[in-house]
Amino acid sequence: MQTESNKSNNIQTNTLNPEQLAAVRNIAGPVMIIAGPGSGKTRVITERIAHLINSGVDSQNILALTFTNKAAKEMKMRIKSLTNNEDSESIWMGTFHSIFARILRQEAAVIGYSNNFTIYDNEDSNKIIRRIIKDWNLDKDIYNPKFIFSRISFMKNNLISPEDYNIHDTLKEQDKRNKRVDFLKIYQKYCQTCRDSNAMDFDDLLINTHKLFQENSSIISYYQEIFKYILIDEYQDTNKAQDKIIKQIGTKYKNVCIVGDDSQSIYSFRGANINNMLNFKKFYKNVKEFKLEQNYRSTQNIVNAANSLIAYNKHKIDKTIFSKNEQGNKIRLFEYSNGREEGAKISSMIEKSILKGRKKSDHAILYRTNSQSKIIEDGLRKKGIHYRIFGGLSFYQRKEVKDVMAFLKLILNHDDDESLIRIINYPTRGIGNTTINKIRNKAEEKNKTIWQTLKSDDFHEIELTNGAKKNVSFFINIMKDLFQKINNNIFEIMELLMDRTGIIRRLKDDPTADNINRLENIGELINSTKLFSMRKNNNHLIDFINEISLDENKLNESITEDHVSLMTIHQSKGLEFSHVYILGLENGLFPSQRNMRERKMIEEERRLFYVAITRAINSVVLSYAISRFQFGTINKTEKSLFIDEINYFFIEKFKQTHEPKIGGHNLMNPPKIDNRKLKKIKLNSQNTFFRKGLEVGQSIIHNVFGKGEIRKIDNSDGNQKITVFFSAGGEKILLTKFAKFEILT
């Protein structure tokens, strides 16, 4: 895999083309760079920043906002080598969220937070909302927690506070029509809960920054002076709050450079609005506009196919993307009878490609939804092709990891009720729902946070059974001891934490496959705290939590073995691969069911498809299945409407199956076949897993237990088990599916 930043070797010469050069050199005043896919955008950005520094601009006066922290890191490295200047380290470069979190920690007191505030992720937010709805006995169908959360998020991204909502008739009308009359109350309560817990959710990082700047003229002028030069990548995917903040900061010096491609805007579900980009020229006068239209990445066929597709979108900036690379092969389209066949056939295509001498990492498989990864995984595994799935559940989102992290968060911020509730009975120590609710009610009554309640005399006012009281006291004591350690290094905190809570002991006592896996993950977390605490600076608890809350750190980034990449199209943004496979081109899946109703939404899905195609350097393979197994039933599907939008001149169609087509269905509602009777026969689709090359007598090294020797290999059921004797820990049975180890001999 390559990211755009290190793809510059694709640019034929070492020099920039005239348009790129102009975009790099024009550093004063507002600039808009429209950068088509593969147009050397990242190179232009890095060169531009390097040019700023070489022209004498102080690194500390540059604000560069990227879409991911990973992109920021890579760009920083390139800028450092371009400028040969150590100072380039001090550029303010990162995502909106991480940069603003940094500012907010600095200025927290001004807006009524303390600087150790917790950052809640979506799971935390959802739990809070679910609790509010439950506490108030609201109808779960009308007040669907997920929906409520996304609506709250929508409000926040559009800077609509509860007060604003209240005077916003159309919004109120909408909710009234849907009988969600209590939406405002929930919104208020949710905000209150976060604030009381000294916590911010992702959206709060934006709106609180906006508020901070809005209400404090001295602070905004301070940052206007700091951020004299502003550059924002992927501007097409900014939301209103982000756009406004940039306007707040940029209005003084107006050295604002936005980079983006309206055709690649794919985050409207998160509040992103292309109009931010389209209206840029209206807000600032004399905007210099540069269009990077030459695609250095893909073959002409791929670029032409993508162009013919995106031409169906009405809402877009006029531009002509072209390629001078070789013509290349046509895009290939395959029809399969079902998802399983799709997975198998695509896998064997990749296998053949690898046999031709290509690297696995030249291949990427892209899909619309995370759940589609499973079928292709099965296919690849059968062929023994290494792959890596990006995204899905990240390491830090795993339950057991979050549980341990909740202890750390609570140590840092005692008012973090969400974390406290999460761990008061983890591992189970006899504190059930009844007890927790009694405690919560008392805290509510006293208008205190839970920890404040527990540590004060109020605790004794709660009517608890003796047993419950003892258990809660036990928890309080654990936490008091841990709180003492707040300034120790994290590894020491972790050791005490494990010792006092017995998390590891408990898991070891009950070594089910799940628990072994959990144990390994916690082991990995402990390892990472060890590494973290060995850092020279920024090695405190707050730094650790900060990085984990906002960095999409995958922790297993270090996998070096050659592998095929599997990811959603959203995650492929900014990446490129020689050979790209796009699965599941079916109406209802891609474009997704929900987005098929509105033209605006279909345009977004089309942009998503455009992004997918333009990831490819040499070849694109598309596929769809005429039936798909989903939710335990087989559904007939129809090929995606996007397929025929690609000009036939650039695409080649293959049919693998000859089943008669059932015609005449309503496009919006593909017929469903009731499969309940068939289900009883149940295909034996057990997930088998065997690790290759294992032998009795081999010595291995395990990430938790260390060195050991294989004593026995058990392939009897679908899950391969090995018995290993560890010099440190004695004999253990491991499931090779989960165990993390390497063969030594």
Add this chain to the structure above:
DNA sequence: CGGTAGAATATTTTT
């Protein structure tokens, strides 16, 4: 209170 079995329910995409 904790564990579990069986029922109900859910699928976009993510900082």
Add this chain to the structure above:
DNA sequence: TATTCTACCG
């Protein structure tokens, strides 16, 4: 199918 929720029993 995979995950979450609910009801019930020890």
